[in-house]
Amino acid sequence: xxxxxxxxxxxxxxxxxxxxxxxxxxxxxxxxxxxxxxxxxxxxxxxxxxxxxxxxxxxxxxxxxxxxxxxxxxxxxxxxxxxxxxxxxxxxxxxxxxxxxxxxxxxxxxxxxxxxxxxxxxxxxxxxxxxxxxxxxxxxxxxxxxxxxxxxxxxxxxxxxxxxxxxxxxxxxxxxxxxxxxxxxxxxxxxxxxxxx
Amino acid sequence: xxxxxxxxxxxxxxxxxxxxxxxxxxxxxxxxxxxxxxxxxxxxxxxxxxxxxxxxxxxxxxxxxxxxxxxxxxxxxxxxxxxxxxxxxxxxxxxxxxxxxxxxxxxxxxxxxxxxxxxxxxxxxxxxxxxxxxxxxxxxxxxxxxxxxxxxxxxxxxxxxxxxxxxxxxxxxxxxxxxxxxxxxxxxxxxxxxxxx
Numbered sequence: 001x002x003x004x005x006x007x008x009x010x011x012x013x014x015x016x017x018x019x020x021x022x023x024x025x026x027x028x029x030x031x032x033x034x035x036x037x038x039x040x041x042x043x044x045x046x047x048x049x050x051x052x053x054x055x056x057x058x059x060x061x062x063x064x065x066x067x068x069x070x071x072x073x074x075x076x077x078x079x080x081x082x083x084x085x086x087x088x089x090x091x092x093x094x095x096x097x098x099x100x101x102x103x104x105x106x107x108x109x110x111x112x113x114x115x116x117x118x119x120x121x122x123x124x125x126x127x128x129x130x131x132x133x134x135x136x137x138x139x140x141x142x143x144x145x146x147x148x149x150x151x152x153x154x155x156x157x158x159x160x161x162x163x164x165x166x167x168x169x170x171x172x173x174x175x176x177x178x179x180x181x182x183x184x185x186x187x188x189x190x191x192x193x194x195x196x197x
Numbered sequence: 198x199x200x201x202x203x204x205x206x207x208x209x210x211x212x213x214x215x216x217x218x219x220x221x222x223x224x225x226x227x228x229x230x231x232x233x234x235x236x237x238x239x240x241x242x243x244x245x246x247x248x249x250x251x252x253x254x255x256x257x258x259x260x261x262x263x264x265x266x267x268x269x270x271x272x273x274x275x276x277x278x279x280x281x282x283x284x285x286x287x288x289x290x291x292x293x294x295x296x297x298x299x300x301x302x303x304x305x306x307x308x309x310x311x312x313x314x315x316x317x318x319x320x321x322x323x324x325x326x327x328x329x330x331x332x333x334x335x336x337x338x339x340x341x342x343x344x345x346x347x348x349x350x351x352x353x354x355x356x357x358x359x360x361x362x363x364x365x366x367x368x369x370x371x372x373x374x375x376x377x378x379x380x381x382x383x384x385x386x387x388x389x390x391x392x393x394x
Contacts (some may be wrong), residue, residue: 002232004338009206014239014329022242034387035199041384042211044331046345048382054391096389100382124345124365127321129330132211134241141201148243148321159394184271185245185297187238188233192293194251197259197356 013138018181020143021077023174028083028142033173036136043132046099047107051122053091053165054128055086065158066170071149074170081145081172086159087130088167089122091115123168130169137173143180145172198378210335215378218274220371223278225339230370231281233333240329242305245297248290248319249326250362252283262355263367268346271367278342278369283356284327286319316377320365327366334370340377342369 028124067075098105139146153168241268291309295302334341350363
């Protein structure tokens, strides 16, 4: 046993958890999403920049607008989920740095005065946060169905007309439904993925 | 209690875990790193592409080469860690797709024949895996010190001369040392980060 984390938690978060393609009708409450957020918000980002924004698609009207930008099977999957989260980068995350990184407020202008540097750093750090969020969904006893097969520039125009948020991942969230899981694919062995120097 | 994950695990992974800036001399064993990998390898990536590669910097010689590319305080922090992981994207991850996604081997050529599409997807998915890996380091009862302040093109030339791996994050790993932690920065509230539509 080389891990401190108990075996049940290992199973819940990684070993038995799988991407779900179908969901039951059981609702996912705001309280559940808030509990997930209040856990994973503590995951680290550079300068605590916390650039991830989450748009919860709950209304039928918004869901229909979202699926017009879905590719292939992602449309039907998304129509069948009780709640769907659009994950995006706040391209103006630097405006909140004096609040989030109060002991060095000069970071905002020193590193992030240019839009290109904000987009690069914001995308990287929001994607790390997306990893934490997927773990958090599982920590709530729910299944996540993350999808990159969307026309994200279309999603941005549809939901973020001001150009200040850039979506990069859509995640269906709920209890797994009938035939929810594909066979788990093989993973790379330790020696294929890890090298020591 | 809206989470299925037990409170001790919540604390271990998120609530009490913090980025460490100093470390004790206690070694981190290969068995610990393998246990971390064998847990977090199950985290989802698009088409199971699993593009993350991990280079464990253990020798003094490699550590000295790494810190020549560190910015600011990241050099001394890295010199004081028992092991340091360079996280990189395998830009040729598509070569392993027939192995990793055996039920649709055509994905390799349909989506990833171009280097630019591999770099975009590989970077996104390896960064998701970096999020899982940070959680995994904590699951092992260790502290992570992730750093983006490196000259990554210099790191690539130094360690990945063939141009087939692109580094994007360096993580010190070990038991926290003296004055290891900065004060935790405030996080965005749920209402600042999450919107429902």
